[in-house]
Amino acid sequence: MAASGCWNRLFVGSWQEIGAAVSWVKSVATDLNLPDAKAYDMQVCVEELMTNIVRHGGTASEGSTAAAGQLEGANGPLQISVTLDSREDGVHMIIEDNGSPFDITAASHDVVHQTLDEIEIGGLGIGLIKSFSEHLHYDRTATGNRVSLQFIV
């Protein structure tokens, strides 16, 4: 069982911030002494979730006064909040953004069933999230999207 605790960090919605978020999740997993494979699962999921938000949740805006690379969400500059809550039943990851509506639980679960020539690149990230986490849940909030998932330790 991992130690208890709750961590939260707010990231700018940009491609440049994805690496920072993954590094942060890795550092928390290290603090929690999580098994290497579990820490890896968490890094994959936060990378895929943030990639999805940046790719689909925001729009580039020339007039934005936000930091370089930051996209526009549905209600101002795109922002992504990542919370890691370590409890007795595992580590819960909650990712909230103010981007366009996107229910990840309803998205197609793509894995490769085709030959190499037939593979359409894209969509594999959602499949990885569903494979590497438990209890994936989506809520549309007043300001954006909220995805929660669990990593059983």
Added chain:
Amino acid sequence: MELEKTTLENGVQKVSLSGRMDVDGSLKVDGAFNEIAKASKNVLVDMSEVSFLASLGIRTLITAAKTVSNNGGKLVLLSPQPNVERVLRESRIDTVLPIIEDSAAIDRVFVS
């Protein structure tokens, strides 16, 4: 993310990747990897020093593999680390990109 290319005795191009194949890493090697793929028939990708792989990294591998396939060859992955191999198997990429665990299998996999 770093990329190094060597030519093996059997003409196979060996691409050794090292680092994290995440958003930043994949974008960094995409261009060079594609150029190698365009000019190659058979490519062996040494994954032993890749510590992280996510979907954008898979995209890099698949794009290169398609290019090599169009050249009449194949792309094979060598010695992925356990967590990276889990990503390859969970996404079923291993069904289209063969994985070998050691260099001894190189001749067999590129002949068949």
